[in-house]
Structures are given as C-alpha cells and as structure tokens.
Amino acid sequence: MLEKLKQIEKEALASLQAVGDQESLQQWKVKYLGRSSPLMKTFDALKELSKEERPVIGKYANQIKQALESTYEGISDRLRQSDLATTLQAEGLDVTLQGRPAPRGRLHPTTLTLREIYRAFAEMGFQVYRSREVETDEYNFELLNMPTHHPARDMWDTFHTTTPGVLLRTHTSPGQIHVMRQYCPEPIRVILPGMCYRYEQVSARKETQFNQVEGLAVGQDITMGDLKGTLTDFARRMFGPEVRTRFRASHFPFTEPSAEMDVECFICGGIGCAVCAGSGWLEILGCGMVHPVVLRNGGYDPHKYMGYAFGLGPERITMLRHHIQDIRYFWTNDMRFLEQF
Numbered sequence: 001m002l003e004k005l006k007q008i009e010k011e012a013l014a015s016l017q018a019v020g021d022q023e024s025l026q027q028w029k030v031k032y033l034g035r036s037s038p039l040m041k042t043f044d045a046l047k048e049l050s051k052e053e054r055p056v057i058g059k060y061a062n063q064i065k066q067a068l069e070s071t072y073e074g075i076s077d078r079l080r081q082s083d084l085a086t087t088l089q090a091e092g093l094d095v096t097l098q099g100r101p102a103p104r105g106r107l108h109p110t111t112l113t114l115r116e117i118y119r120a121f122a123e124m125g126f127q128v129y130r131s132r133e134v135e136t137d138e139y140n141f142e143l144l145n146m147p148t149h150h151p152a153r154d155m156w157d158t159f160h161t162t163t164p165g166v167l168l169r170t171h172t173s174p175g176q177i178h179v180m181r182q183y184c185p186e187p188i189r190v191i192l193p194g195m196c197y198r199y200e201q202v203s204a205r206k207e208t209q210f211n212q213v214e215g216l217a218v219g220q221d222i223t224m225g226d227l228k229g230t231l232t233d234f235a236r237r238m239f240g241p242e243v244r245t246r247f248r249a250s251h252f253p254f255t256e257p258s259a260e261m262d263v264e265c266f267i268c269g270g271i272g273c274a275v276c277a278g279s280g281w282l283e284i285l286g287c288g289m290v291h292p293v294v295l296r297n298g299g300y301d302p303h304k305y306m307g308y309a310f311g312l313g314p315e316r317i318t319m320l321r322h323h324i325q326d327i328r329y330f331w332t333n334d335m336r337f338l339e340q341f
C-alpha cells in the first residue's frame with residue numbers, strides 16, 4: 001500500500017512539473033486530486049485496512065495530498081503571472097498614452113454676444129426685463145402704432161397661431177408696452193432681450209427665429225441727445241473706445257423721429273472692405289424717440305414724458321465680428337461651427 005502511494009506521488013509530481021498552461025493544469029487536478037483519483041480512492045479504502053495499518057497509511061496519504069496541493073498552488077500562481085506578462089507584452093499597453101478628453105460644453109456664440117450686450121448696458125444702469133414670446137396682435141402691432149391694415153405690418157411676416165389674434169412676436173417691441181404698463185408713472189431704463197419669430201424664406205441672411213435686444217428709456221427730461229450719447233457709449237463699450245458712429249434718418253411706426261445707427265467698420269477700420277460693402281460703415285441697430293401714441297398706450301402722458309427706444313440683433317453683430325457668412329449656422333448644431341467659440 002505504502003509503495004503504491006509513493007508511486008502515485010512520484011507520478012503526480014512528475015506530471016505536474018510538465019504542465020505548461022492553465023488548461024492542462026486543470027486536467028491534472030481532476031486526474032490526481034479529483035474525486036475518482038487513485039489518491040482519493042486510497043482514502044475510501046482505509047476502512048478495509050487493519051487497525052495497525054490504518055493510521056500509518058492514512059497519515060501518509062494526507063501528507064501526499066497536502067504536498068500535491070501546495071505544489072499545485074505554486075504552479076498555478078506561476079502560470080497566472082506568466083499569462084499576465086504575455087498579455088501585457090502582446091497587447092502593448094502604453095501607460096504613457098494620453099487619455100481621451102471629456103467633451104466640455106461651451107456657450108453658444110449668440111449667448112456670448114448677448115452677455116456682452118447685457119454687460120455694456122448694465123454698466124450704464126439698464127435692467128433686464130423679460131417679456132413673453134407668444135403675443136397678441138394688440139401688443140405686437142396695434143399698441144405700437146400699427147392698427148389693422150397699416151401698411152407697416154408688411155415689414156413683419158408673422159407666424160399666427162390657430163387662436164385668432166395670438167401670434168409669435170415678430171420683434172421684442174411689445175415688451176415696451178408691458179414694461180410701461182407695469183411701471184407707469186416711474187421712469188424706465190431697461191433692455192428687453194429675447195427670441196423673435198418671422199415667417200421668412202430661410203436664407204444665408206434670414207432665419208425664422210432670432211434674438212433681439214430692445215432698449216427703452218422713459219422719463220421727463222429725455223432727449224434725442226440722450227439717445228445718441230447712450231448708444232455711442234454702448235458702441236464704444238462693445239467695439240472699442242476709438243470706434244466712430246453715425247446716425248441716419250429712418251422710419252419706424254413706433255418712434256418719431258427714427259434713425260439707424262452705423263458703427264465704423266471694425267473689420268477694415270473704415271477704409272472699405274467686402275463686409276461693409278466698401279462703405280466703411282456697418283449698420284448695427286435701429287432707434288428713435290418713442291412715438292407719443294406708444295407712450296400714451298403705455299400709460300404715460302406724452303406731454304409730460306419722453307423716451308427713446310432701440311433694437312439690435314445679436315446674431316448680426318456676431319456675424320459681423322466673426323466673418324460668419326450664413327445665419328443658418330446658428331441653428332444647425334454643427335459642432336465644427338460651435339467649437340470655434
């Protein structure tokens with residue numbers, strides 16, 4: 001019996017040393033330490049032995065089992081290590097390689113321009129007044145001195161809702177009436193930024209939705225001089241302290257007199273280039289003294305109060321500054337465009 005055990009041990013150990021991979025190691029374990037291996041059968045056979053033999057053989061069989069198990073563990077460890085080394089070498093893990101950067105969001109170019117506009121006017125004491133985007137015909141046109149059938153309405157192609165008299169605002173100007181009715185008879189100095197909608201044929205220059213920043217000042221001693229001074233100061237804060245401005249007579253139904261303001265072309269410095277069409281000037285906003293009818297509709301007595309208003313387009317300013325040729329880029333969500341800001 002003892003001889004047989006020695007033989008088993010010798011054979012198992014020799015066989016174990018020859019094992020070269022995990023698969024054959026597992027096969028070895030089944031063959032020499034499994035339930036039906038010769039060694040385990042020896043334990044089953046112990047009960048058939050004599051009282052004297054049993055402890056001797058039992059003890060020896062246990063020693064062999066422990067020796068085989070510890071050698072098995074050692075070889076298993078060694079194989080795992082060498083497998084890992086092989087994998088590392090074969091797959092060429094380069095720990096010096098840079099990680100993938102997490103994509104970071106950033107502000108939309110229009111938002112950046114809007115914030116600059118807010119900053120410039122905030123420094124001059126203007127507050128931001130938010131007004132609704134869905135408006136009534138009354139606020140969008142009538143109270144702004146454009147009664148039904150007024151030819152000036154043709155300037156704004158309008159999205160009407162299925163509810164009669166309710167539309168998407170075509171400009172931020174209805175906010176003028178809201179803010180006047182809320183604060184009358186207090187003096188007012190606000191900007192009214194927000195989205196406007198027009199039923200336009202979409203092209204490189206026209207979109208169906210865009211931002212506008214309206215401005216309104218109402219008080220007892222407000223003159224055209226205040227309008228020109230404030231807007232010239234705004235242009236300097238926005239485009240640089242040296243920038244020149246000019247006002248050209250224009251017409252809007254809700255202001256009288258009305259003007260458009262140009263700034264000296266900041267691309268060519270006034271010499272003339274493709275962006276300013278050779279004129280040296282860029283038109284950036286429309287403005288004027290608030291029409292007496294509009295003041296009265298807001299609750300102010302036009303004999304006692306005066307005011308000025310203006311409106312500018314943040315997308316247009318962004319386009320001029322960054323040489324953007326097509327307004328449709330603002331809404332196409334093309335990362336190649338957005339990443340540049």
Ligand SMILES: [Zn+2]
Pocket residue numbers: 265266267268269270271272273274275276277278280281
């Ligand atoms: Zn120019």
